[in-house]
Amino acid sequence: MPVRGKSKRQVTGPPTLKDVGKLAGVDPSLVSRVLNNDSTTSASPATKKKILAAVKALGYKVNFSARGLKMARSSTIGILLPDLKNPIYEEMVRKIQERAMELGYGIVLGSHAEIGADKTFASLLLQGQVDGILALGLEINDASLRRLAENDNGRVLTVNARFKGISSSVILEDSRCAEYCVNHLNELGHKKIVGIFSPLKLDIYKRRYTGYMKACDKLGIEPLNVIAEGFEYHDGYVATLEAIAKYKLTAIFAASNFLAIGTLRALRESHLTVPEQVSVISMHDSVITEYLSPPLTIFSLPTLELATTAIEQLVGMIVGESPKHTIVKSKPILVLRSSTGTPPRSV
Amino acid sequence: MPVRGKSKRQVTGPPTLKDVGKLAGVDPSLVSRVLNNDSTTSASPATKKKILAAVKALGYKVNFSARGLKMARSSTIGILLPDLKNPIYEEMVRKIQERAMELGYGIVLGSHAEIGADKTFASLLLQGQVDGILALGLEINDASLRRLAENDNGRVLTVNARFKGISSSVILEDSRCAEYCVNHLNELGHKKIVGIFSPLKLDIYKRRYTGYMKACDKLGIEPLNVIAEGFEYHDGYVATLEAIAKYKLTAIFAASNFLAIGTLRALRESHLTVPEQVSVISMHDSVITEYLSPPLTIFSLPTLELATTAIEQLVGMIVGESPKHTIVKSKPILVLRSSTGTPPRSV
DNA sequence: CTGTTAGCGCTTTCAC
DNA sequence: GTGAAAGCGCTAACAG
Numbered sequence: 001m002p003v004r005g006k007s008k009r010q011v012t013g014p015p016t017l018k019d020v021g022k023l024a025g026v027d028p029s030l031v032s033r034v035l036n037n038d039s040t041t042s043a044s045p046a047t048k049k050k051i052l053a054a055v056k057a058l059g060y061k062v063n064f065s066a067r068g069l070k071m072a073r074s075s076t077i078g079i080l081l082p083d084l085k086n087p088i089y090e091e092m093v094r095k096i097q098e099r100a101m102e103l104g105y106g107i108v109l110g111s112h113a114e115i116g117a118d119k120t121f122a123s124l125l126l127q128g129q130v131d132g133i134l135a136l137g138l139e140i141n142d143a144s145l146r147r148l149a150e151n152d153n154g155r156v157l158t159v160n161a162r163f164k165g166i167s168s169s170v171i172l173e174d175s176r177c178a179e180y181c182v183n184h185l186n187e188l189g190h191k192k193i194v195g196i197f198s199p200l201k202l203d204i205y206k207r208r209y210t211g212y213m214k215a216c217d218k219l220g221i222e223p224l225n226v227i228a229e230g231f232e233y234h235d236g237y238v239a240t241l242e243a244i245a246k247y248k249l250t251a252i253f254a255a256s257n258f259l260a261i262g263t264l265r266a267l268r269e270s271h272l273t274v275p276e277q278v279s280v281i282s283m284h285d286s287v288i289t290e291y292l293s294p295p296l297t298i299f300s301l302p303t304l305e306l307a308t309t310a311i312e313q314l315v316g317m318i319v320g321e322s323p324k325h326t327i328v329k330s331k332p333i334l335v336l337r338s339s340t341g342t343p344p345r346s347v
Numbered sequence: 348m349p350v351r352g353k354s355k356r357q358v359t360g361p362p363t364l365k366d367v368g369k370l371a372g373v374d375p376s377l378v379s380r381v382l383n384n385d386s387t388t389s390a391s392p393a394t395k396k397k398i399l400a401a402v403k404a405l406g407y408k409v410n411f412s413a414r415g416l417k418m419a420r421s422s423t424i425g426i427l428l429p430d431l432k433n434p435i436y437e438e439m440v441r442k443i444q445e446r447a448m449e450l451g452y453g454i455v456l457g458s459h460a461e462i463g464a465d466k467t468f469a470s471l472l473l474q475g476q477v478d479g480i481l482a483l484g485l486e487i488n489d490a491s492l493r494r495l496a497e498n499d500n501g502r503v504l505t506v507n508a509r510f511k512g513i514s515s516s517v518i519l520e521d522s523r524c525a526e527y528c529v530n531h532l533n534e535l536g537h538k539k540i541v542g543i544f545s546p547l548k549l550d551i552y553k554r555r556y557t558g559y560m561k562a563c564d565k566l567g568i569e570p571l572n573v574i575a576e577g578f579e580y581h582d583g584y585v586a587t588l589e590a591i592a593k594y595k596l597t598a599i600f601a602a603s604n605f606l607a608i609g610t611l612r613a614l615r616e617s618h619l620t621v622p623e624q625v626s627v628i629s630m631h632d633s634v635i636t637e638y639l640s641p642p643l644t645i646f647s648l649p650t651l652e653l654a655t656t657a658i659e660q661l662v663g664m665i666v667g668e669s670p671k672h673t674i675v676k677s678k679p680i681l682v683l684r685s686s687t688g689t690p691p692r693s694v
Numbered sequence: 695c696t697g698t699t700a701g702c703g704c705t706t707t708c709a710c
Numbered sequence: 711g712t713g714a715a716a717g718c719g720c721t722a723a724c725a726g
Contacts, residue, residue, distance in 0.1 A: 005711080013419060016718095016719055016720085017719065017721095018719080026696075026697085027696065027697050027698080028697095028719085029696085029697070029699090029720090029721070029722085030695090030696055030697075031697080031722060032719095032720065032722090033696090033721085033722090036720090036721085038722090040722090042695075043695070043696080047695085047696085062477065062719090062720080063718090063719055063720070064412075064415075064421065064476065064703090065411075065412045065413075065414075065415030065416040065421060065453075065718085065719080065720090066416050066718070066719035066721090067412075067720055067721075067722040068411075068412030068702095068720090069410070069412040069413045069416050069701095069702050069703065069704085069719080069720075070413075070702055070716090070719080070720045070721050070722085071702085071720085071721070072360060072413065072702070074412060076453060090437055093456070094456070097455070097456045099393065101455075106423060106453065106454070106455045107455065108444070108453045108454065109440070109444050110443065110453070129408065157712065182432070186512055193697090208488035215500075233634070233637070234640045261635075261638045262638070264638075265638055268640055272358070275709060287580070288608075288635065290580070291580045291609070291611075292610045293611070293612070293615055293639075293642075321722080322698080325568070350714080351702090362702085363702095363703055364703065364704065364705095371713075373713085374703085374712065374713045375703085375713095376704090376705075376706080376712085376713070376715095377711085377712060377713075378716080379703095379704065379705060379706090380705085380706090380712090383705080385705090385706090387706095388711070388712080389711075390711065390712080391712095393711060394711080394712085409704080410702090410704070412701055412702085412703080412704090412705080413704040413705090413718090414702035414704055415703075415704090415705080415718095416703080416704075416717095416718050416719065416720085417704045417705050417706085417717080417718055418704085418705070418718085462717070527705080624698090654700070
């Protein structure tokens with residue numbers, strides 16, 4: 001390990017506040033105050049300029065360990081997700097990381113299952129290893145996270161989901177988006193529109209379900225739906241098989257890209273062509289949708305904005321703002337590809 | 348912000364070494380030594396036991412900020428990737444994170460483009476914000492990372508890629524895997540096997556290309572290949588269109604899942620059925636392959652083992668081991684699905 | 695407006 | 711085998 005000299009620095013590591021202070025001819029603490037825009041003290045423009053110049057000259061960057069130690073903060077936030085398989089999470093994680101970095105935070109990824117019993121995210125939070133947690137679209141079945149929510153819900157934020165006991169969240173207008181999907185199908189002439197959802201105990205699917213039901217109601221068509229067992233391709237596949245057997249459908253609204261991929265497979269195996277015999281629509285755009293067979297028509301919502309809003313809100317909470325529930329509003333955008341068309345004549 | 352009392356602790360944050368020491372009736376420094384298995388001093392079994400008991404009782408966990416400050420290490424490693432879209436990266440990142448955590452490290456994600464000019468990963472490393480960098484499957488076109496590689500390549504490791512100037516890497520047997528793919532096709536009776544690759548300047552594709560050429564040579568069949576423009580679905584799509592126009596092919600070896608997805612689309616649009624008219628094989632298993640149309644036959648390599656090996660090697664380097672190149676050896680595993688079959692009679 | 699001071703929790707010589 | 715003490719780089723009172 002590199003060792004420093006006693007009085008004079010021998011092995012030069014990264015520059016410190018002391019170095020900057022020396023170069024600028026001021027005290028290190030003043031540098032700190034200037035760099036942090038300390039409101040209680042205002043440096044004279046002249047010294048401020050000198051300091052900034054020295055900072056740039058030396059390429060000074062804060063040492064997060066030192067700051068973290070002093071402020072009793074880790075400057076890292078945890079992101080909890082079921083998996084990264086879903087491309088939407090991937091994009092969001094990327095975006096969150098980007099924004100977090102700008103805000104001076106690092107991130108660590110995690111999931112309930114994999115961290116191990118005594119190393120849950122909640123315990124990390126409690127131990128001060130992370131300053132806050134962003135929970136992406138999943139159930140909270142981690143016992144200690146739940147306990148945490150009861151005691152200290154000031155630093156846990158759920159993304160596109162709401163949970164009892166957690167008073168901070170940011171969500172999209174999933175309900176509205178689902179409505180748009182059904183309306184689009186109806187405009188093409190469809191009346192037998194099956195909705196395929198993942199379990200409704202998950203808030204996000206409940207909202208999509210609500211939108212679907214609302215649209216059917218408004219349009220005066222009969223709601224036909226199947227609740228899949230889970231969230232994976234396979235669940236969409238099984239649910240679609242069930243729908244085909246049960247209903248005389250002409251269109252399917254698959255409530256997630258994952259379900260939709262399973263849906264397409266089920267239709268293919270049942271020798272039902274898309275969109276000639278059955279139209280398929282889904283919501284939330286991800287790269288893969290364009291490369292499915294056929295490419296999927298979808299309505300998209302601003303997931304990236306969801307991501308930045310979430311991290312900003314969490315950081316706000318960490319520095320003292322109150323938790324709140326927010327909705328990122330935005331009109332769903334139609335991405336028209338080739339999985340939707342007019343219903344077959346015979347039906 | 349919670350404030351602590353002067354002499355007696357008022358607001359109790361997470362337990363510290365001092366707390367543990369007090370409970371165990373020993374000096375905090377001893378606790379530290381015991382917890383870190385300090386080889387220079389051996390505590391008596393009795394006190395050791397007392398200490399461990401106190402640690403457990405209090406639920407003590409190290410404060411990474413303090414340790415980092417003291418040791419001039421951040422205990423975080425950076426992962427550089429082109430994107431997380433590719434499910435294989437996702438799985439690997441997950442695995443790396445998991446193992447890193449066990450080893451006492453956090454991770455931060457990053458890419459060249461998005462971090463911003465003066466905040467490249469290399470500079471993070473230089474500034475001590477990260478202790479090392481894992482670069483996943485991409486070119487290194489970050490000027491400062493390149494510079495870094497020239498000066499201090501002791502803490503940069505490339506994963507499934509090798510670069511001039513970077514003396515630490517871990518790779519899989521991609522060449523061998525490509526050979527297996529070609530052989531499988533040939534065993535089914537194919538002679539006109541087109542290989543589709545991403546640009547060969549990328550080490551990983553060069554190796555797959557080499558394997559393909561070697562297999563063709565051994566088999567005595569003519570190598571037919573197309574080098575795509577890039578790495579995305581679209582590039583595979585365009586390359587396949589070109590291959591169809593150029594060769595009388597009966598089978599395609601797509602050198603990545605991404606390319607393969609584009610390949611399937613091109614074949615579909617060209618009204619060539621898979622596998623009746625054209626067989627398609629790819630390598631590296633990811634969830635999506637099973638849900639393509641048709642589900643892809645692939646050969647898989649142990650990417651998760653690649654991930655753990657990489658992080659372990661990097662951490663080893665951080666604590667002083669020398670950089671090295673390692674190959675994770677493993678026989679490619681055939682995952683037989685329905686995209687491959689015997690060639691059509693007429694050819 | 696700016697400097698002084700203390701101390702966050704940890705590791706690590708150096709004593710005993 | 712164990713304790714004492716110093717100091718990593720930073721921030722936040724408190725002085726001046």
